Amino acid sequence: MNKKAQISYNDIGISRRLDLPCVRHLLCVGLFSAILTLIGDMLLGWGVEDETLTGLPRMLSAYINTSDEGIVAAALLGLFGITAEGMCYFGIYRLMAERAPAYAHRYRAGIIGYVVFGGCGFHVPVCAMVFLAKHGVASELVWKYAAYFILPAFVLFWIFFAVLEITQIRAFAKGLTPYPRWCWVFSLPVGMAAAMLLTAFGNLPWVNAISCAWISVGNVWMFGGLLAMIGEVQPRQKAGC
Numbered sequence: 513m514n515k516k517a518q519i520s521y522n523d524i525g526i527s528r529r530l531d532l533p534c535v536r537h538l539l540c541v542g543l544f545s546a547i548l549t550l551i552g553d554m555l556l557g558w559g560v561e562d563e564t565l566t567g568l569p570r571m572l573s574a575y576i577n578t579s580d581e582g583i584v585a586a587a588l589l590g591l592f593g594i595t596a597e598g599m600c601y602f603g604i605y606r607l608m609a610e611r612a613p614a615y616a617h618r619y620r621a622g623i624i625g626y627v628v629f630g631g632c633g634f635h636v637p638v639c640a641m642v643f644l645a646k647h648g649v650a651s652e653l654v655w656k657y658a659a660y661f662i663l664p665a666f667v668l669f670w671i672f673f674a675v676l677e678i679t680q681i682r683a684f685a686k687g688l689t690p691y692p693r694w695c696w697v698f699s700l701p702v703g704m705a706a707a708m709l710l711t712a713f714g715n716l717p718w719v720n721a722i723s724c725a726w727i728s729v730g731n732v733w734m735f736g737g738l739l740a741m742i743g744e745v746q747p748r749q750k751a752g753c
Contacts, residue, residue: 528609528610528613529610530606530607530610530690530745531606532742532745534603534606535603535606535607535742535745536603536739536742537603538600538602538603538606539600539603539735539738539739539742540739541596541600542596542597542600542601542603542731542735543732543735543736543739544596545592545593545594545596545597545600545731546593546597546728546731546732546734546735547732548589548592548593548596549589549590549593549594549597549725549727549728549731550725550728550729550731550732551589552585552586552587552588552589552590552593552728553586553590553721553724553725553727553728554721554722554724554725555578555582555585555586555589555721556575556578556582556583556586556639556642556724557574557575557720557721557722557723557724557725558574558578558717558718558720558721559573559574559575559576559577559578559717559720559721560574560715560716560717560720561573561574561715561720562574563715568655568658569651572641572642572645574717574720574724575642575645575646575724576642576645576646577646578642578646580643580646583639583642583643583646584639586639587635587636587639587640590631590635590636590639591631591632591635591636592631593631593728594626594627594630594631594635595627595630595631597626597630597731597735598623598626598627598630599623599627600735601619601622601623601626601676602620602623603738604619604680604738605619605620605623607683607689607690607691607745608679608683608688608689611688611689611690612683612686612688612689615679615682615683615688618675618679619675619676619679619680619683621672621675622672622673622675622676622677622679623676624672625668625669625671625672625673625675625676626669626672626673626676628672629665629668629669629672630669633665633668633669634662634665634666634669637661637662637665638662641654641657641658641662644657673700676700677699677700677701680696680699681696681699681701684696684698684699690745691738691741691744691745692741692744695737695738695741695744697737698733698734698736698737698738698741699730699734700727700730700731700733700734701730702730702733703729703730703731703732703733703734704726704727704729704730706729706733707722707723707725707726707729707730708723708726710722710723711723
């Protein structure tokens with residue numbers, strides 16, 4: 513590989529030059545994927561919590577009334593939706609790659625963790641735990657399953673999630689992307705926080721469904737907001753994805 517090619521391309525073969533049509537395409541696919549995941553999460557979470565319980569048992573009490581078909585649908589929608597969301601984060605990666613390759617490198621690490629631990633490592637096993645609890649598996653065994661097989665991936669997911677979001681927010685806030693600096697608000701934590709504010713309405717099915725889908729709400733907010741503001745991005749590129 514000659515020196516010019518080394519400068520133009522990073523080590524995963526994506527050009528560092530802004531390719532706006534490709535970014536737009538990835539944001540559109542990401543928004544669609546986030547909506548799929550949102551539907552799955554709300555299917556799982558639509559229910560009323562048993563207020564005599566606390567902690568994880570209380571949360572699960574809202575989920576176990578979901579039909580078997582609903583649990584499977586939630587698992588599959590999340591499996592495909594979360595994976596597609598993660599791959600579409602490369603649209604945001606492209607926004608950093610030209611002006612801040614070091615940030616883009618860290619953001620890529622966050623993407624990998626999100627894809628690896630989000631769907632298969634965390635979401636689907638949680639749906640499996642709900643299925644087991646629904647069908648009368650002893651609570652002690654369900655909690656052991658959660659501790660042995662879900663908790664490790666859960667911890668790793670949130671570590672990579674923190675890398676992903678801290679990097680994105682800092683890059684946008686510092687003006688290291690072609691978006692206006694204030695567009696850092698189109699990030700997952702802002703959308704997730706807005707979703708959790710709705711818990712103030714109490715123990716209602718739609719509130720619990722949105723609470724279950726808080727990460728999906730964050731993704732819809734992020735992809736939708738960045739897509740809506742893409743007209744503010746300069747310069748415009750004519751290259752295709």
